[in-house]
Structure formats: structure tokens, C-alpha cells
Amino acid sequence: MGSVRARAAAGATVVVALALIAAGTAVLLVLRGNLRNQAGLEAEVAAREVAAQIATGTAYDKLDLPDGDEHPVVVAADDGRVRAVGEDVRAVDGKRVAAAQGAGSVTPPAEDEDGEDDDRALKPGEVDDDVEHRDGTADVDGTVADYRFAVVEAKDTRGEQATVRAGAPLAPEQDAVGSVRDAMLLGLPLLLVVVAGVTWLVTRRALRPVEGIRGEMAAITASTDLSRRVPVPSSKDEIGRLARTTNETLAALESAVERQRRFVADASHELRSPIASLRTQLEVGVAHPELLDVPGAVEDTVRLQRLAADLLLLARLDAGERPGGARVDLAAMVREESSQRVADRVPVRTGELVSAEVAGSRGQLGRVLGNLLDNAQRHAVASVRVAVVREGEWAVLRVEDDGPGVPESERERIFERFVRLDDARARDDGGAGLGLAIARDVAVRHGGSLAVRTGSAFELRLPVA
Incomplete structure (x- = not known):
């Protein structure tokens, strides 16, 4: 089961098998119930026909009883004595009955399937509206089979109560249920084989691009050629x-x-x-x-x-070093840094310094300010100016000089590592082109940004703590 295709096919097969077993069981139960109800209805019709004859005064030995093979009938008196038996009916529920009036007896039913008493006050010539259904066996001409019996009570014109018990064979129901069950048992494995095969093929087709991706990634790993790319399927999945x-x-x-x-x-x-x-x-x-x-x-x-x-x-x-969460006042940091730069070629002048605290590393932010001032010193003619202002939820530190400025086409490239413009190289006092790259990386890791807003004005924006 190491393959996704195998697991998918096995899982789909198990799910379908469980669903089919549940559905097949339900179908068999419904079919069996319907056929039993149909047999019970046939037995009730036969029992009521005989009960109607008794209610109209027909003598027990003159009753027109159905054939025993189709509907075995036993008519018993209220005390259990057998008054009439269908042709070839020898026993019911294992108890033998005689083919002549009064020659045998059966146990009268005490309660129906709902637990109700069968002793009802019927009038002479009346047939009980209630009917009791139960399963049983009957021996007809030496053949014992299962039947669905219907029990109906009636009173003849003399006021004598009789119980008519008529059955309908359950063999058709059993044969039908058995045939459907056998068909299901035969078709279920074939259907599961089809489901497993289709799932295997569909999963294989669906996962073919994944195998292509895996193979290409393996080749890239082996060759260390990162310029290669995995194949992209046309599907939008x-x-x-x-x-x-x-x-x-x-x-x-x-x-x-x-x-x-x-x-x-x-x-x-x-x-x-x-x-x-x-x-x-x-x-x-x-x-x-x-x-x-x-x-x-x-x-x-x-x-x-x-x-x-x-x-x-x-x-x-x-490596992802976090800047920390100390509070740093940018205005105080500018005053401190400016006071220490007494040997600069161009004096650093401070403009508006609004107190603005930000969260981060004092050392790294001081490094950013120092790098910006060093960069301004390289390009300034006679003036370097620093200011700190508030713009909403942002603290803005600006460093500008009166130098020639950065060409617009180079304003992003100067933040790349080891990048120095030609004029910067001519006037470089030993820088390696890392100062602005470091400054931007620190600004980004503090949740802010660093950019050239005008030709020679650098703007550091940080969220206020």
C-alpha cells in the first residue's frame, strides 16, 4: 500500500463494498417484507372467503375449501375441535389434523401479533374485521413447507363461533429473495473489480503530472541545476x-x-x-x-x-535575526549620532526633530543612520541635513545632501549589495557598497521601508511603537 493509486483504489473499493452491502441488505429486507405482506394478503382473502361461508350458514362438511397446495385451511371450533380441513392437509405447525369433522383438534389462538385478545363478541352470521397473521408450517400430502397464515373468526347462524386458519405458501418469497441474493453475491465481486480498476486508472491519470513533477525535482536535485523547471499541466486543478x-x-x-x-x-x-x-x-x-x-x-x-x-x-x-522589541526614540538617536560626527568633511545639520518612538534594535537602527550619513558625506558638496517627523502612524527619518543626487533609473539598484555608481567609485573613501543594502534590510526587518524620495533625499519610514 505504498502507492497512492493502490490506497485510493482500495479505499474506493471498500467504500463501495460497504455501500453495496448496506443497499443490498435493505433491498432484500424490503423485498422480503413486501412478499410476506402479499402472502399474508392472499391468506387473508382465502380465510375470509371460508369465514363468509360459515357466517351465511353453510354446513362445515359443505364448505368450499381451496386446494391444500395453494392455501391450506383448517376450521376449528371455539374449543379447538377441528370442524373442517382443506384437501390433503395433514398437519399444521407439527400438529396433525384429521380430514373429517371432529376428528382432531388444534390449539385456538390466544393473542394476535399485537398482543390483543382474539375472544370477540361476534353476532350470529358475522365475520370479525380483525385478522391475525403469523408464520408457520403445514404438511400437505406429505410435503412440509413454510406458510404465512391468516386467522379470522366468524359465527354461524346458530351462534357457534369458528376460527378459520388459511395459509399462503412462502416458497415464492423465499425463491425470489434467494434469487436476488444470489445475483447480488455474483455481481458484487464483479462490480468491485470494475470499481477498483476504474479508480486505479483514473488515479493513475490524475497523478501522472505529479510523477512528472517528482521526476523533474529528482533530476534537479541530482544535477543542482536550479534553472530547470517542472512541467506544468494544462489543467487548472x-x-x-x-x-x-x-x-x-x-x-x-x-x-x-x-x-x-x-x-x-x-x-x-x-x-x-x-x-x-x-x-x-x-x-x-x-x-x-x-x-x-x-x-x-x-x-x-x-x-x-x-x-x-x-x-x-x-x-x-x-539568517533571520530578529531586531528585538526595545523602544528607540529616533530624535534622540539623531542628536546622539550627530554630536559624535565632529570629524566629518561636511557638518551634519539637524532640522525638525519630533520625538517618535519605534520598536526595534538600537544598534541596528543606529547603523542605518550612520550608513545614511556616510553615504551623504561621500556625495555632499557643503550640506548634510537630518530630520525626524511624524506622519500618522509612521515615524519618518530623512537624510539629504546638496550633492548631484541619484539618477531615477538607479534609485533601486543602489540598494543592491556591492553596487556602487561610477561617480561613487570615483569619490569612494573605502566603502564596499554594502551600507545602503544593510540599511534597507534592517528597515524591512523592522517593518518599515527605505527609499530615495528625491534626487538626494533618503527616507526611512518605521511604524510608531
């Missing part, structure tokens, strides 16, 4: 949606892997330059101590340290 979602996942995975590859390649390139420069200076210093450029070595070391810190922060952000 769940399998089609599964295939499309799988392809979207593969596309996202390919993009992530490609981004990681570029990140590793760019990081290796960016690390190679300061390491090589630092190594060269140290080797020269070992050979010629008087030529050692200590400030240059320190600058390369600081640059390497900053790059390593940026790479570690990006790695933590990619």
Missing part, C-alpha cells in the same frame, strides 16, 4: 497550482543561490584588495622598516574591519 508554486519556489531558490554566489564573489573581491595591500605593506616593512607606511596599514586594517563587520551583519540578517 490543485496539481497545476502545485506545479506553478513549485516553479515559483525554484525561481526564488535560484535567485537566492545566485545572490549568494554574487555575494561570495564580491565579498572575496572586496576582501582581497585590503588584505593584499596590508600584506604588501607589512612585507615591505619587514624588509625595509624605514619604508613602512603605518597610517596606510592602519587605514587598510580599519577598512578590512568595517567590511568584515558589514558581512557579519548581512549574514545575521539573512
